[in-house]
Amino acid sequence: MTEPCDPEHRRPADGLRHERTPAEDPFVGHRRLLFTVAYEVLGSAADAEDVVQETWLRWAALAPASRDEVVDPRAYLVRSVTRQALNRLRTLARRREEYVGEWLPEPLLVGPDVAEDVELAESVSYAMLTVLETLGPAERAVFVLREVFATPYEEIAAAVGRTPAAVRQIAHRARAHVSARRPRTRVSRAEQDVVVERFLAAVRGGDLGELMEVLAPDVIVVADGGGVVNASRRPVRGAGRVSTLLATLTRLELDFEVAPMRLNGGPAARFELEGRLDAAVALVIEDGRVSRIYVVRNPHKLGRLDREAELGR
Structure with a gap:
């Protein structure tokens, strides 16, 4: 089943269309972002890769005309990958409950470009990932989208299936929860x-x-x-x-x-x-x-x- 295009993400028809090359494809341009969202929500690079692949398949399955009508491909793709990540997280819940011993996030090597982005580096730090593990699925997704990627509440609401007002409340709770558990001091x-x-x-x-x-x-x-x-x-x-x-x-x-x-x-x-x-x-x-x-x-x-x-x- 393909991801439907919401009306607010459709571009008005102007009679003009050109075929995008792979380098111009929005999915290619935003792939790093999509993997990062999925990884922070799931804590697993392997599962994040699967979710990104599923998002790609849904994007590729759209008819060219439908894809061309997406006004904000970034918002559309982030919403899609978040939905897939939440679905995967719920599927994995029982498996993690049956996991032998403690479950820890999958560690990654990151490049100097990530270290230069203070907010991104903090969000993928191992200390932060372990704190995110203590949040529920919806809280985790809302926190990541809002605090790390500054996603508008309306877009987060569409991704997690809640109202904007509910998302604001979830964001507030998640922010307080994370703040109380993250390391107390920054160390050079x-x-x-x-x-x-x-x-x-x-x-x-x-x-x-x-x-x-x-x-x-x-x-x-x-x-x-x-x-x-x-x-x-x-x-x-x-x-x-x-x-x-x-x-x-x-x-x-x-x-x-x-x-x-x-x-x-x-x-x-x-x-x-x-x-x-x-x-x-x-x-x-x-x-x-x-x-x-x-x-x-x-x-x-x-x-x-x-x-x-x-x-x-």
Whole structure:
């Protein structure tokens, strides 16, 4: 079934029409935007790609005349990809409820162009994605469209099937929810790098004392193995327990390497075991210490860390 053209998105007939080349096609021009919307709503690059593909199929299925009558292709495509993402999120709800252990978003490498866009970088940061996971589907979509992409309330209403007044209320609740849970302080890249290096040096050396110094007292580790590889099925809390857990790597005499990297534009590390990527570790740094550690070991979520994701607004 194709996505219908709403009257407000139709261009009045003027008797003129030209065939668009692929480079001129609005879908091609907005593909990065569509993937970013889908990824932020779903937290999964694999599912986002499927949703973008479905959006493309619906767009391509439109008759040329109908496609030419779309006045605002960007709004039309964003609305379509949001609907598809919400449908996918609802379909995935039971699967995620049955997921073995904790479910974490799929990490991505992003380019310097994303880092230069402060609002976009914040929205795809791993810390933000984990907060978005605590929102309901409609709240998540409304927050992403409004706060990240400045989408008018009327367009969001059309995408999520609510009235503009209801969308305003949802946006207000979602904004308050996210504000209460996002990291309290912004930390510069230089400050992050210093803390990450201290943290990794302590992990390499199994230095319990240094780990206790670099970890926040209430630090939390959340690990995602997906039932495919071993990972703690519940969060590990407190600097003492987390330090002991991390120091175990050295005591076990494993052939492991740890190196700094950037995940979703934020501080992170890659753990290699016997020369192979074993885990991607996203870090949240507050007040000069590591306050959150997200360990992604599920191999199905590590396949895109060899190339930059194409994100954009």
